[in-house]
Amino acid sequence: MNIPSLQDKVSPEEWNLRVDLAAAYRLVALYGWSDLVFTHISARIPGPEHHFLINPYGLMFDEITASSLVKVDQQCNKLNESPFPVNPAGFTIHSCIHQIRDDAACVLHTHSRAGVAVSAQKCGVLPISQQSTFVIPQLAYHDYEGVALRDDERPRLQTDLGTRNFLMLRNHGLLTIGSSIAEAFLSMYTFESACRIQIDAQAGGELIYVNPKIMENMPMVLKVVTAGQGAQLAWPALLRKLDRTDPSYKN
Numbered sequence: 651m652n653i654p655s656l657q658d659k660v661s662p663e664e665w666n667l668r669v670d671l672a673a674a675y676r677l678v679a680l681y682g683w684s685d686l687v688f689t690h691i692s693a694r695i696p697g698p699e700h701h702f703l704i705n706p707y708g709l710m711f712d713e714i715t716a717s718s719l720v721k722v723d724q725q726c727n728k729l730n731e732s733p734f735p736v737n738p739a740g741f742t743i744h745s746c747i748h749q750i751r752d753d754a755a756c757v758l759h760t761h762s763r764a765g766v767a768v769s770a771q772k773c774g775v776l777p778i779s780q781q782s783t784f785v786i787p788q789l790a791y792h793d794y795e796g797v798a799l800r801d802d803e804r805p806r807l808q809t810d811l812g813t814r815n816f817l818m819l820r821n822h823g824l825l826t827i828g829s830s831i832a833e834a835f836l837s838m839y840t841f842e843s844a845c846r847i848q849i850d851a852q853a854g855g856e857l858i859y860v861n862p863k864i865m866e867n868m869p870m871v872l873k874v875v876t877a878g879q880g881a882q883l884a885w886p887a888l889l890r891k892l893d894r895t896d897p898s899y900k901n
Contacts, residue, residue: 655901656717656730667693668716670831671703671756672899676892677835678760679711683842685761686710689823690740692748693756693831700724700748704741706734715901724749739798746804747811747827754827756834764845765824774818777860778851781844787868790814794821816841832885 657665671693678684678691692704703719705711721729726741744757768775775782775789792810795803811817815837817825824841828834851857892899 653715653718653901660730664695664721665716667695667831668703668719669900671719672714672716673889673892674756674758674831674835675705675711675714676896676899677888678758678838680892681839681842683760683762683765683838684711688737689760690737690744691756691758691831691834692740692744694748694754695721700745701729702744702748704736704744706732707737707740708734712896715899717901742798742801742804743807743825746808750808751811751827753829756828756831757825758828758834758838759819759823759825760838760842761823762842762845764849765818765842766822767849768845769818769823770821775844776848776857777862777865778857779844779847779860781840781847783860783865784840784868785816785844787865788814789816789818791818791820794819828881830881832881835888836881836884 656668660668671691674691678689683689687705687708687710690705692702694700694702701721701723703721705714706718706720709718718732718734720732720734720736722736722741722745723729724745726736726738726745728736740759743759747754747757774791775785777783777786790811792807795806798807811827815827817827819825824838824845826834826837826841828837
């Protein structure tokens with residue numbers, strides 16, 4: 651698909667965000683978390699306006715490029731020329747989070763098979779894996795209210811999320827928030843892994859639960875295991891992985 655480059659039409663800061671966000675879409679497709687064209691990742695553009703980038707509705711995630719991403723304001727007005735619409739449910743979810751969370755540089759939402767399966771379980775995420783121990787201390791839940799199209803759901807979603815960075819949308823899917831695109835992606839990798847492990851473990855017999863004390867002070871533990879780099883430890887390697895196969899996300 652021939653989409654004109656925006657590299658010379660936006661600030662270097664915005665262009666770098668576009669490249670990283672396009673990479674996140676490609677990685678979501680690569681790891682099998684996409685749902686055709688029906689989920690979404692957004693990245694906030696720094697500034698008081700709460701503008702953010704989101705996917706062009708109708709493109710598969712492995713088609714998305716830096717220039718095809720759509721910039722919108724809090725009223726869903728497109729701020730760059732694009733032939734593509736914006737997913738209305740995606741806008742509702744992402745705009746209400748960006749509105750109240752200045753720390754939400756990126757919001758990533760999926761409908762993966764394992765994520766939806768666990769979201770339909772009354773128990774939610776169980777403390778049965780190392781991966782779950784990183785998720786549970788920062789996990790919130792939001793009950794299903796149908797496809798997210800109504801403005802009156804926004805305050806309830808905001809309240810349920812609070813200051814947490816992992817959100818399980820009951821009967822719907824998973825959502826992560828990051829201070830960077832890399833952080834939101836790595837958090838979703840952990841969240842998705844915890845859900846896949848749970849579904850597999852539940853089919854195999856009696857479960858062993860992690861001692862709750864192990865989940866104390868997990869931010870410090872994460873800092874140690876990532877050599878103080880957080881998500882930036884793995885992100886460059888993930889970009890290299892994309893570059894070896896298809897670097898067109900940078901266009």
